[in-house]
Amino acid sequence: MLWYTGKRLLQMIPVFFGATFLIYFMVFSLPGDPIAALFGDHPPSPAVIEQIRAEYNLDEPFFVQYLIYIGGFFQGDLGTTYSGRAVSDVMAAAFPITARLALLALAMEAVAGIFVGLVAGLRKGKFFDASALVVSLLLISVPTFVIGFVLQYVFAINLGWARTTVSGAAPWSELILPALVLASVSFAYIVRLTRASVSDNLSADFVRTATAKGLSRPRVVTVHVLRNSLVPVVTFLGVDLGSLMVGAIVTEGIFNINGVGGTVFKAIRLGEGPTVVSFIAVMVVIFVVANLLVDLLYAALDPRIRYAK
Amino acid sequence: MTETVTETVGQNTNGAHTPLLQITNLEVGFQTQRGLVPAVRGVSLSLYAGQTLAIVGESGSGKTTTAQAIINLLAGTGKITAGEILFEGRDLTQLSANEMQAVRGRQIGYVPQDPMSNLNPVWNIGYQVEEAIKSNSGLRGRDARQRTIEVLKEAGLSDAEDRLKQFPHQFSGGMRQRVLIGIGLSARPKLLIADEPTSALDVTVQRQILDHLATLTRDYGTSVLFITHDLGLAAERAEQLVVMYQGKVVESGPSQEILADPQHPYTQRLVAAAPSLASRRIQAKKNEDAAAPAIFSAGGTDTALIRRATDRELAASGTDLISVVGITKMYRIRKSGLKYDELLAVNDVSFGVKKGTTTAIVGESGSGKSTVAKLILQLENTTSGRIEFDGRDLAGLKGRELLNFRRRVQPVFQDPYGSLDPQYNVGNTIAEPLLAHKVGSSKERQKRVLELLDQVSLPAATQFRYPSELSGGQRQRIAIARALALKPDVLVLDEAVSALDVLVQGQILNLLTELQSELGLTYLFITHDLAVVRLVADNVCVMQKGRIVEAASTDDVFDNPRELYTQELLAAIPGAHFEFGR
Numbered sequence: 001m002l003w004y005t006g007k008r009l010l011q012m013i014p015v016f017f018g019a020t021f022l023i024y025f026m027v028f029s030l031p032g033d034p035i036a037a038l039f040g041d042h043p044p045s046p047a048v049i050e051q052i053r054a055e056y057n058l059d060e061p062f063f064v065q066y067l068i069y070i071g072g073f074f075q076g077d078l079g080t081t082y083s084g085r086a087v088s089d090v091m092a093a094a095f096p097i098t099a100r101l102a103l104l105a106l107a108m109e110a111v112a113g114i115f116v117g118l119v120a121g122l123r124k125g126k127f128f129d130a131s132a133l134v135v136s137l138l139l140i141s142v143p144t145f146v147i148g149f150v151l152q153y154v155f156a157i158n159l160g161w162a163r164t165t166v167s168g169a170a171p172w173s174e175l176i177l178p179a180l181v182l183a184s185v186s187f188a189y190i191v192r193l194t195r196a197s198v199s200d201n202l203s204a205d206f207v208r209t210a211t212a213k214g215l216s217r218p219r220v221v222t223v224h225v226l227r228n229s230l231v232p233v234v235t236f237l238g239v240d241l242g243s244l245m246v247g248a249i250v251t252e253g254i255f256n257i258n259g260v261g262g263t264v265f266k267a268i269r270l271g272e273g274p275t276v277v278s279f280i281a282v283m284v285v286i287f288v289v290a291n292l293l294v295d296l297l298y299a300a301l302d303p304r305i306r307y308a309k
Numbered sequence: 310m311t312e313t314v315t316e317t318v319g320q321n322t323n324g325a326h327t328p329l330l331q332i333t334n335l336e337v338g339f340q341t342q343r344g345l346v347p348a349v350r351g352v353s354l355s356l357y358a359g360q361t362l363a364i365v366g367e368s369g370s371g372k373t374t375t376a377q378a379i380i381n382l383l384a385g386t387g388k389i390t391a392g393e394i395l396f397e398g399r400d401l402t403q404l405s406a407n408e409m410q411a412v413r414g415r416q417i418g419y420v421p422q423d424p425m426s427n428l429n430p431v432w433n434i435g436y437q438v439e440e441a442i443k444s445n446s447g448l449r450g451r452d453a454r455q456r457t458i459e460v461l462k463e464a465g466l467s468d469a470e471d472r473l474k475q476f477p478h479q480f481s482g483g484m485r486q487r488v489l490i491g492i493g494l495s496a497r498p499k500l501l502i503a504d505e506p507t508s509a510l511d512v513t514v515q516r517q518i519l520d521h522l523a524t525l526t527r528d529y530g531t532s533v534l535f536i537t538h539d540l541g542l543a544a545e546r547a548e549q550l551v552v553m554y555q556g557k558v559v560e561s562g563p564s565q566e567i568l569a570d571p572q573h574p575y576t577q578r579l580v581a582a583a584p585s586l587a588s589r590r591i592q593a594k595k596n597e598d599a600a601a602p603a604i605f606s607a608g609g610t611d612t613a614l615i616r617r618a619t620d621r622e623l624a625a626s627g628t629d630l631i632s633v634v635g636i637t638k639m640y641r642i643r644k645s646g647l648k649y650d651e652l653l654a655v656n657d658v659s660f661g662v663k664k665g666t667t668t669a670i671v672g673e674s675g676s677g678k679s680t681v682a683k684l685i686l687q688l689e690n691t692t693s694g695r696i697e698f699d700g701r702d703l704a705g706l707k708g709r710e711l712l713n714f715r716r717r718v719q720p721v722f723q724d725p726y727g728s729l730d731p732q733y734n735v736g737n738t739i740a741e742p743l744l745a746h747k748v749g750s751s752k753e754r755q756k757r758v759l760e761l762l763d764q765v766s767l768p769a770a771t772q773f774r775y776p777s778e779l780s781g782g783q784r785q786r787i788a789i790a791r792a793l794a795l796k797p798d799v800l801v802l803d804e805a806v807s808a809l810d811v812l813v814q815g816q817i818l819n820l821l822t823e824l825q826s827e828l829g830l831t832y833l834f835i836t837h838d839l840a841v842v843r844l845v846a847d848n849v850c851v852m853q854k855g856r857i858v859e860a861a862s863t864d865d866v867f868d869n870p871r872e873l874y875t876q877e878l879l880a881a882i883p884g885a886h887f888e889f890g891r
């Protein structure tokens with residue numbers, strides 16, 4: 001197990017260099033001159049532009065720029081944005097907010113999704129099951145911003161239970177509503193996954209044998225049906241954790257949250273190579289670690305899966 | 310064997326007058342979109358304390374449904390629609406869910422059919438046994454753990470302590486079945502329902518397990534309701550027999566009487582079709598009455614027998630069509646890091662197959678018999694040794710030559726469900742090899758498909774149907790038709806009849822024998838079932854742990870088995886020593 005984990009972590013190295021290199025190259029190849037764009041219609045003197053370009057190493061060839069960036073990266077210097085802020089400061093502001101939002105959303109969708117999915121699977125074909133299917137289909141087909149606006153209107157404006165926008169520090173309580181929006185679509189998928197998996201496992205031979213052993217129904221369901229049904233759900237949750245951590249531009253936009261999604265979006269528009277690449281590098285690490293976590297959880301849930309090699 | 314019968318009768322009259330289990334006019338149906346489909350139609354039976362009763366029938370006869378109805382384990386939409394099930398005078402059909410829960414495990418134990426799928430793969434063995442013990446007795450903590458070890462030891466797992474933390478996938482099928490038997494008997498129930506407890510196991514393992522089960526139930530005084538499709542097994546293991554057909558009991562009584570003198574036509578067919586050591590090789594009599602070849606009857610076919618035997622001897626005088634010389638197959642099993650374990654699946658195997666004959670390769674699972682088939686089919690490469698087909702070395706066959714070889718040697722596999730593409734209709738399935746080898750025009754191929762369907766005795770309309778609409782026997786006929794499409798010389802039949810019911814098995818074996826004499830085919834027959842070997846093979850190679858331990862003509866092997874292993878295999882055939890009434 002340790003060997004496996006170590007091997008997987010080692011795999012991160014090529015993935016890290018590949019991803020940062022590609023992203024740096026893409027930002028470099030974006031059309032337009034980022035410095036000229038900074039000044040709009042009133043460009044400064046060519047000497048000033050040259051000075052700024054030299055400051056950000058924009059006068060160097062691409063490979064040199066990349067190497068300078070990577071060199072700095074390993075010394076803890078992630079570069080500065082064009083507005084002069086250290087990229088590390090920007091990240092320190094954005095990531096905690098996104099992390100809080102992601103964890104809230106993940107907890108909501110996991111708890112509610114597995115519960116509803118389990119009950120629907122146990123009552124297949126009954127009223128609860130049918131309604132769960134309809135609701136989940138609705139959540140999957142309605143775009144996020146519509147759900148966002150509707151919840152904002154109902155809970156913040158009509159009922160006054162929450163604020164329409166999130167303040168700068170983004171405390172947990174203010175993030176509940178956006179997390180609900182973020183969780184809604186994944187919730188629908190989890191309900192469907194759990195339901196299908198539970199109804200599959202219900203007809204498994206070992207469940208019948210468990211009943212024949214004289215176990216009570218609740219015990220059969222929790223011990224022999226639920227645990228077996230969680231394997232596909234855990235995969236989904238792991239992938240979802242990854243995508244939640246890299247930010248949600250739409251939801252962040254609706255609730256005015258200064259999270260990762262919006263920050264990266266802005267940086268791409270400005271052509272800020274170091275900012276974009278630093279964020280992406282962290283995201284890559286988060287994705288790889290999330291996937292590793294899923295694989296390890298897999299082995300914990302299903303002993304047939306062992307990562308000896 | 311009459312003593313057994315009198316003994317049970319004596320028990321009944323002396324001991325309890327009321328049966329332990331009495332089922333009266335039981336009817337069970339399954340709710341489908343087309344209404345209630347009856348599966349059990351008015352079944353009545355009684356089982357007395359300490360007795361063993363077997364319900365015999367083919368798949369779909371309602372035997373398993375009857376057993377499951379007793380402790381209300383019916384799948385999905387199944388429902389008891391009429392009748393009563395008296396267990397110690399209490400009607401089980403009237404119990405509430407909680408009352409039934411108290412009966413299950415504690416008073417009526419259950420041993421399921423397939424040991425592979427009946428243990429939860431994600432919990433360790435100890436946990437799964439212990440939870441049964443905890444729920445059926447007041448034992449907790451260390452006592453429960455102690456009892457778990459006891460139960461497993463009684464079930465025949467001597468190293469139970471060390472194995473508690475292991476998971477089902479680390480156990481062999483036989484060991485898993487022992488665990489399930491342990492669970493079923495853990496609360497010392499008065500009745501044990503054993504639903505085909507050994508059908509998924511090798512014949513020698515089956516024997517050990519059943520012997521053990523018999524000892525345990527005798528010691529505990531447990532009554533056993535034994536469900537099986539195997540008449541020989543039922544006769545050997547149960548005093549009383551109930552034969553079911555299409556949801557009804559067609560015959561019941563003491564086992565020996567039914568076997569010796571079956572009354573109902575279905576039982577007669579079942580008895581006649583049961584392959585045993587007393588059978589002789591099937592002889593196709595195409596000239597006499599090809600429409601209804603009296604296959605299993607031993608007498609009356611002497612002339613055909615003699616003629617066929619001389620035919621085969623004539624053929625046998627020629628050179629080998631397939632000759633296998635000292636082949637070895639080594640698999641490398643990857644271990645942690647860069648290390649490998651070497652597994653010798655086939656070890657220095659040599660034999661020859663003459664044209665027009667049937668050679669059977671027999672052995673338990675893991676003996677390497679299927680690997681030999683794969684090597685001959687050139688689906689895998691030999692590690693060393695030589696395989697010759699029609700005088701040519703198969704090693705180094707490439708491209709066109711390999712394709713030509715494949716045309717002449719075709720396989721038929723075990724699972725008629727898995728080896729047909731469910732999205733392809735039967736006509737396309739049979740025509741596919743013709744297409745792959747670019748044989749004939751579309752019209753000619755169509756004609757050949759009809760010809761092949763006729764050869765395997767299926768109506769022409771079958772070509773438009775899909776595998777899911779056909780029975781197992783029909784599917785296996787299609788698999789055979791597909792294999793014959795290219796007019797091969799050799800069929801490699803890898804457990805081709807093992808998954809089939811005994812009656813269907815008989816039909817397919819007849820078909821194969823007829824085709825052999827019609828088309829002059831050579832068969833390589835891979836099987837674990839010696840009784841089948843007796844019916845079809847001319848020569849037998851017995852394999853054990855990758856080696857051929859005995860090779861001789863079928864009659865030699867059956868009449869004078871030289872090796873201890875062969876003798877064990879023969880002794881393990883259920884019902885081997887009964888004289889079936891035929």
